[in-house]
Amino acid sequence: MLFSSIPFLYYFLPCVLLLYALAPKKLKNFVLMLTSLVFYGWGEPKYVLLMAATIGIGYVSGLIIEKFVDTKPKLAKTALLITVLIDLGFLGYFKYANFFVENFVALTGFDIKLLNIALPIGISFYTFQILSYSVDVYRKDVPAQKNPINLAAYITMFPQLIAGPIVRYADIAEQLVNRTHSFEKTALGIRRFIVGLSKKVLLANILGEVCDAFKASDDKSVLFFWLYAVCYMLHVYFDFSGYSDMAIGLGSMFGFRFMENFNYPYISASVTEFWRRWHISLGTWFRDYVYIPLGGNRCSKARHCFNIFVVWMLTGFWHGADWPFIVWGIYFAILLMIEKFFLLKHLKKLKVLNHIYVLLFVLFSFVIFNAADMDEAVQYLGGLFGIGGYSFVSDSFFWYLREFAVVIVVGLVGATPFVKNACLKLHEKEKTAKVLNVLEPIVLVALLALVTAYLVDGSYNPFLYFRF
Amino acid sequence: MKTSLKNKIICILLAVVLFGLSGFAILRPKGEYSASERRLLAQLPPVSVKTLLSGTFMSEFEEYTLDQFPLRENWRTLKALANKYFYNKSENNGIYELNGYFADGQYPLDEESMAYAVKVFNSVYDRYFAEGEYNVYFSLIPDKNYFMQEAADQLCIDYDRYKEIVKTELSRFDYIEIFDTLQLDSYYKTDTHWRQEKIQPTATRILSAMNAENAVLQSYEIKELDVPFYGVYYGQAALPVASETIFYADADRFANVKVYDHENRKEIAVYDFAKADGKDPYEFFLSGPLSLVTIENPNAKTERELFLFRDSFGSSIAPYFIDQYAKVTLIDIRYLASSMVGNFVKFTEGSDVLFLYSTMILNASNALK
Known part of the structure; x- marks a missing residue:
């Protein structure tokens, strides 16, 4: 079930909110867990058991690790290792087995059938959450959770289950037991949720139409490639950050405070900064659980480079089991190494060129990211520079530019903190703050109405005979 | 308006919209036919272990909620108007207009x-x-x-x-x-x-x-x-x-x-x-x-x-x-x-x-x- 769907908004969410509000404090986590399982089972009924197994293993290993980490450290380490292997084994099997078999067949020519395994929704997110829990217990950063309902509520919590942010157990362990609910928190959550929903439905989805149309078009031109790349860059930002906003908003409605996942990444002055602002929860996860354990930067230059390479290759691979994702990750590894050892100090002296540099290289990265395969990635990157015999402009470019000009401009402005800063500025003055306070509920309801209209229209399905 | 009052109004408004539309969707008599699409509308699918496990209930239920959503045609008009006047798009659902x-x-x-x-x-x-x-x-x-x-x-x-x-x-x-x-x-x-x-x-x-x-x-x-x-x-x-x-x-x-x-x-x-x-x-x-x-x-x-x-x-x-x-x-x-x-x-x-x-x-x- 998607957040941006009628069944979620007008059937699931009201039911959950009602049950949650009516439940006594002791049962609130149970309600969250139960409704989250329904949410997950709605899309993946057969994989509920897989998730339950992952939680069960994590719960038991957490208890074992905590009990023996001081007295029998080897046993605790073994328990951690087994948990990590099982969790990564599930992830590897369901997400990467097809990829490895496919590439093995391509390399060797052996006649092996593809496994064609369906990817369980959210497995990348919940696997990383349970891993962080087990590691944190081993590191004694957090005590093991004794109540299986609380641990299950943490792992399954539907707001962040399928698209993140990757919420660390350490960050919400206390909130699982002690959290407060208030109009302020709920209103904050509603605001955040509706803003995220609007980003997804009113911006990302519409920008996605340009990307789909470009891919299907036989009328590609150099400028159309650039238009596609800009639209995809905005699309992926509003799509992903929209989901994160919705997750954070829903969390707030249930009394939780999740970490921020995006912080206007496109205003970054370096790629290093970009990755501090883009998918923050993933970046910090890899930093804390892969990069630092590998030695981080407190080692030789060669080892440091190796660490960066491994982390970013894995980051790319985490996004998807295909070569464009791996190349995308390695591309950032190279850029980050260049910045770290040479470019960063020069970038800091620049004022505009550094932003253009970041935007350009991030744009190229997303062209690779969204390619169906490496051939397409090379073709599209070449297309941006006129390689491949494309004309400079085409009718389709002009048409799509004109047709989507408003949404692109709204997207460009929305990708900067301009609106946020303007609102903060207006809130500083009493009179304008009052006006904003009156306008805010109206704008939120209007946005929800517009989102509903776009979602309902998505169901329009005329009987095609009548077109002729 | 004070911020605390605004927060209460936001919560109440959302509750009214969500629960109102949700209740309306559940309780209203269901339509059978869409004149604008010239097709039958989806009805509540039967629930069984088989349809639940295969996921067909879920996908059919989604169709049902969309087809039977209250004031469906009005929502669609709102989207068309937003496309036309806000996004300045010349077409909606692939349909464009010239002089009527x-x-x-x-x-x-x-x-x-x-x-x-x-x-x-x-x-x-x-x-x-x-x-x-x-x-x-x-x-x-x-x-x-x-x-x-x-x-x-x-x-x-x-x-x-x-x-x-x-x-x-x-x-x-x-x-x-x-x-x-x-x-x-x-x-x-x-x-x-x-x-x-x-x-x-x-x-x-x-x-x-x-x-x-x-x-x-x-x-x-x-x-x-x-x-x-x-x-x-x-x-x-x-x-x-x-x-x-x-x-x-x-x-x-x-x-x-x-x-x-x-x-x-x-x-x-x-x-x-x-x-x-x-x-x-x-x-x-x-x-x-x-x-x-x-x-x-x-x-x-x-x-x-x-x-x-x-x-x-x-x-x-x-x-x-x-x-x-x-x-x-x-x-x-x-x-x-x-x-x-x-x-x-x-x-x-x-x-x-x-x-x-x-x-x-x-x-x-x-x-x-």
Whole structure:
């Protein structure tokens, strides 16, 4: 079930909110867990058991690790290792087995059938959450959770289950037991949720139409490639950050405070900064659980480079089991190494060129990211520079530019903190703050109405005979 | 307004909207039919362990919630208005407007689809008309885009390419040019089809090209059908648009004409008033989409026969051919496989054979069998 769907908004969410509000404090986590399982089972009924197994293993290993980490450290380490292997084994099997078999067949020519395994929704997110829990217990950063309902509520919590942010157990362990609910928190959550929903439905989805149309078009031109790349860059930002906003908003409605996942990444002055602002929860996860354990930067230059390479290759691979994702990750590894050892100090002296540099290289990265395969990635990157015999402009470019000009401009402005800063500025003055306070509920309801209209229209399905 | 009050108002407003619409959606009587889409609406699917485990319940439930959402048409209109006035988009659901006329962009010309259509038509020719004396014609009906796209700043389909393909690939057919006999007001504003009362020059051109004697059409009384007509684009555009009126060319002499629906094995009329009140009033013309219809006119000017391979545009132009031919056979190979036509139709040598197809059909030709 998607957040941006009628069944979620007008059937699931009201039911959950009602049950949650009516439940006594002791049962609130149970309600969250139960409704989250329904949410997950709605899309993946057969994989509920897989998730339950992952939680069960994590719960038991957490208890074992905590009990023996001081007295029998080897046993605790073994328990951690087994948990990590099982969790990564599930992830590897369901997400990467097809990829490895496919590439093995391509390399060797052996006649092996593809496994064609369906990817369980959210497995990348919940696997990383349970891993962080087990590691944190081993590191004694957090005590093991004794109540299986609380641990299950943490792992399954539907707001962040399928698209993140990757919420660390350490960050919400206390909130699982002690959290407060208030109009302020709920209103904050509603605001955040509706803003995220609007980003997804009113911006990302519409920008996605340009990307789909470009891919299907036989009328590609150099400028159309650039238009596609800009639209995809905005699309992926509003799509992903929209989901994160919705997750954070829903969390707030249930009394939780999740970490921020995006912080206007496109205003970054370096790629290093970009990755501090883009998918923050993933970046910090890899930093804390892969990069630092590998030695981080407190080692030789060669080892440091190796660490960066491994982390970013894995980051790319985490996004998807295909070569464009791996190349995308390695591309950032190279850029980050260049910045770290040479470019960063020069970038800091620049004022505009550094932003253009970041935007350009991030744009190229997303062209690779969204390619169906490496051939397409090379073709599209070449297309941006006129390689491949494309004309400079085409009718389709002009048409799509004109047709989507408003949404692109709204997207460009929305990708900067301009609106946020303007609102903060207006809130500083009493009179304008009052006006904003009156306008805010109206704008939120209007946005929800517009989102509903776009979602309902998505169901329009005329009987095609009548077109002729 | 204080921030704390604002927060309470936000919570209450959201609760009202969410729970209000949710309650309304659950409690309201369910619709069965969507007039704008001309289809049945999804109903609450049955729950069983099997449908739950397979996920079919979930996907059908989603369809149900969308189809049965309260004020569905109003929401769709709101989206269309937002597209038009906020996003400044010229089209909604692929439908654009020019001076009150709506059309589906159809861009670009699908060469593969054209190739398939040409293959089907050539196979019909080879099967039935390669041996023997037949006068085989092909005429292409431009869809509304031909008259609208450039003026509406839309991506333009290359209509010359349509003609080039037809003339080159269907070289055994005599091509009849009719584009210049039509203009935008020859079509309904909210529908794909042409207006029967406006296509007399087109019918004359076709009849002249087929050497029909006295190709000048006889006189008809143009009558108004007392049914508000909302074409297929009305529903797709979702904008508030007035209904249109269907006019039809009638003549007393049509009373002597025998029209037979071979699909349902019954006699029908040139104009089907029962269908005018149905889901698509355009089916008023020769009862709409039927695979095989014959029209026999004992008072025709000639004894000649016409075999008309056609799509739905053929239903409204065929009445103009009645006076010229003793028998007109309308064949729709979307509903009757072309290989089977010979089982039901006896092609008489010396007859005229006309393939009359809209460019829309050629651009989405998978319906042709």
